[in-house]
Amino acid sequence: MRTIAGTAGLLRSYDNILILTHLRPDGDTVGSAAALCAGLRALGKTVFLLPNPELTEITAPYFQPYAAPEGFQPQRVVSVDIATTNLFPENAMPYADRVDLAIDHHPSFERFGRDNYVRPSAAATGEIIYDILARLGPVTAEMALPLYVAISTDCGCFAYSNTTAYTHAVAAALIQTGIDVQVVNKRFFRTKSRKRLALEAAMLGAAEYHDGERVAVLAVPLALMERFQAAESDAEDLSALGGQIQGVDCAVTMRELRPDVWKFSVRAGPRVNATEVCARLGGGGHAAAAGCTVEAPFEDAKRRMLDSIAQAVPDFTL
Amino acid sequence: MRTIAGTAGLLRSYDNILILTHLRPDGDTVGSAAALCAGLRALGKTVFLLPNPELTEITAPYFQPYAAPEGFQPQRVVSVDIATTNLFPENAMPYADRVDLAIDHHPSFERFGRDNYVRPSAAATGEIIYDILARLGPVTAEMALPLYVAISTDCGCFAYSNTTAYTHAVAAALIQTGIDVQVVNKRFFRTKSRKRLALEAAMLGAAEYHDGERVAVLAVPLALMERFQAAESDAEDLSALGGQIQGVDCAVTMRELRPDVWKFSVRAGPRVNATEVCARLGGGGHAAAAGCTVEAPFEDAKRRMLDSIAQAVPDFTL
Numbered sequence: 113m114r115t116i117a118g119t120a121g122l123l124r125s126y127d128n129i130l131i132l133t134h135l136r137p138d139g140d141t142v143g144s145a146a147a148l149c150a151g152l153r154a155l156g157k158t159v160f161l162l163p164n165p166e167l168t169e170i171t172a173p174y175f176q177p178y179a180a181p182e183g184f185q186p187q188r189v190v191s192v193d194i195a196t197t198n199l200f201p202e203n204a205m206p207y208a209d210r211v212d213l214a215i216d217h218h219p220s221f222e223r224f225g226r227d228n229y230v231r232p233s234a235a236a237t238g239e240i241i242y243d244i245l246a247r248l249g250p251v252t253a254e255m256a257l258p259l260y261v262a263i264s265t266d267c268g269c270f271a272y273s274n275t276t277a278y279t280h281a282v283a284a285a286l287i288q289t290g291i292d293v294q295v296v297n298k299r300f301f302r303t304k305s306r307k308r309l310a311l312e313a314a315m316l317g318a319a320e321y322h323d324g325e326r327v328a329v330l331a332v333p334l335a336l337m338e339r340f341q342a343a344e345s346d347a348e349d350l351s352a353l354g355g356q357i358q359g360v361d362c363a364v365t366m367r368e369l370r371p372d373v374w375k376f377s378v379r380a381g382p383r384v385n386a387t388e389v390c391a392r393l394g395g396g397g398h399a400a401a402a403g404c405t406v407e408a409p410f411e412d413a414k415r416r417m418l419d420s421i422a423q424a425v426p427d428f429t430l
Numbered sequence: 431m432r433t434i435a436g437t438a439g440l441l442r443s444y445d446n447i448l449i450l451t452h453l454r455p456d457g458d459t460v461g462s463a464a465a466l467c468a469g470l471r472a473l474g475k476t477v478f479l480l481p482n483p484e485l486t487e488i489t490a491p492y493f494q495p496y497a498a499p500e501g502f503q504p505q506r507v508v509s510v511d512i513a514t515t516n517l518f519p520e521n522a523m524p525y526a527d528r529v530d531l532a533i534d535h536h537p538s539f540e541r542f543g544r545d546n547y548v549r550p551s552a553a554a555t556g557e558i559i560y561d562i563l564a565r566l567g568p569v570t571a572e573m574a575l576p577l578y579v580a581i582s583t584d585c586g587c588f589a590y591s592n593t594t595a596y597t598h599a600v601a602a603a604l605i606q607t608g609i610d611v612q613v614v615n616k617r618f619f620r621t622k623s624r625k626r627l628a629l630e631a632a633m634l635g636a637a638e639y640h641d642g643e644r645v646a647v648l649a650v651p652l653a654l655m656e657r658f659q660a661a662e663s664d665a666e667d668l669s670a671l672g673g674q675i676q677g678v679d680c681a682v683t684m685r686e687l688r689p690d691v692w693k694f695s696v697r698a699g700p701r702v703n704a705t706e707v708c709a710r711l712g713g714g715g716h717a718a719a720a721g722c723t724v725e726a727p728f729e730d731a732k733r734r735m736l737d738s739i740a741q742a743v744p745d746f747t748l
Contacts, residue, residue, distance in 0.1 A: 287595035302674050306675060312631070313632075
């Protein structure tokens with residue numbers, strides 16, 4: 113395990129670097145990789161990002177300027193925001209056993225690099241990359257913009273519980289470089305597709321409440337996705353929706369993956385242990401957020417989940 | 431107009447102080463007043479907030495510990511976050527011509543105090559109160575919590591365009607005092623009432639799109655409020671909803687105030703000047719957000735608005 117100074121020192125010694133991002137790339141892996149690439153290029157190095165086939169319309173613009181040309185042969189490989197090699201995109205698999213440096217903030221980080229740096233208290237890997245870049249030279253606007261994307265997306269625009277004083281301090285330093293964060297805020301936090309809004313409205317309209325209205329069950333059957341011709345990008349993180357209903361401290365979201373195969377996401381307050389609820393159905397996670405998959409028709413799958421919640425909460429009422 | 435040091439000096443010279451908040455009190459006026467009260471009490475002064483009859487369930491807890499007892503006779507009167515005496519609650523009117531110090535961040539601030547401090551670049555009056563308190567002594571957790579409420583609510587949890595590097599720097603300093611901002615974030619930014627969610631779903635379900643889907647019209651007829659037995663608190667800031675629809679750069683929200691009396695709120699991107707659109711119907715505002723009121727049946731009122739938008743946008747298509 114390296115120190116932050118040691119990690120910066122390693123990077124200063126590298127050249128011809130390939131940076132890897134994770135499967136289903138989010139703002140943090142894309143923004144961290146882009147900023148690191150920009151920062152190392154500012155030192156005169158040759159650096160590229162390994163193309164990631166799953167970029168979305170809103171993450172791609174931050175990634176593409178740094179995408180590696182076909183046939184780029186790196187001397188050094190660095191991964192950012194990847195907890196385990198299981199999360200490597202397929203085209204990164206050839207590098208799985210030759211990562212020189214792995215930088216991450218997940219508690220579950222598996223230290224698969226030859227050198228590793230992890231800081232689980234960081235709200236985003238972007239916070240760590242900021243610290244590294246600040247040691248390598250001035251943090252310019254070109255680095256600050258993707259870093260703002262990385263940090264703001266991983267902390268829900270400073271609303272999630274991983275946000276710390278340091279998260280805000282780094283945001284202040286990034287904005288000080290003169291970047292326009294309004295475009296980022298609007299794009300990532302204040303825009304929803306019409307299909308997404310239709311999905312949310314339908315889910316809320318059909319929501320069921322139990323246990324004195326403290327347990328909500330929201331469903332996304334395949335038929336609903338088809339009805340709105342919704343894409344996967346319209347359905348991202350739909351499990352957060354139930355968690356914002358006033359008075360609800362256990363929000364269950366049922367997503368139909370294939371006919372009669374339901375993926376449950378449970379978001380719970382202190383009264384309900386989401387892991388316990390999901391473990392009984394073969395899943396797991398954290399106390400506040402857990403998941404499991406149940407193969408059964410809708411009513412049956414829902415009943416099993418409610419039974420499991422009833423076992424976890426002594427005074428449960430349907 | 432005082433400097434920040436001069437303003438802090440004035441407050442240090444005061445005692446037996448009454449602090450005023452504005453009509454329809456929001457997080458900024460309540461949080462700023464509570465923090466200033468706590469800070470001045472820490473200097474040994476007698477300070478109270480004039481009771482505000484319109485506190486909501488989520489703002490009241492920050493206000494009540496400092497509410498003035500009946501019959502409190504102040505020597506000094508200070509207003510926070512109030513742009514004009516027109517925004518004084520009725521019980522503050524007797525103090526309208528004897529405000530010793532008025533502190534505000536609105537560009538429209540009318541300098542109605544004997545002394546005045548205004549900083550329009552501040553995202554919230556809370557930023558100014560922080561600067562004042564930092565000059566008067568250590569900013570404690572008791573002051574920091576309401577200040578975080580003040581600042582975060584006025585900048586949409588750091589997502590609105592008024593958020594600056596300084597806004598984040600102050601947030602970092604506040605969190606450093608050890609306050610639990612997660613309760614605030616959850617309560618103000620990640621919770622919606624079931625009635626509010628039902629209103630939003632119904633509005634989106636019935637939304638009309640024009641001009642190549644760039645103009646959206648969302649309506650809140652009286653019948654909709656009645657259908658869900660929604661209260662005023664469920665309908666706050668509903669005009670923000672249309673602004674988040676992907677591809678829409680002119681969101682029109684029509685709220686029926688009384689039968690056939692429609693209050694329009696227009697939120698627009700750079701293509702459409704919202705003031706121009708609303709001015710033609712007797713209203714006004716800013717280029718990005720404006721409003722007007724039209725007395726007419728729904729279809730007629732809507733038609734007048736669309737006609738006005740069509741005049742402002744040369745290539746408008748229904």
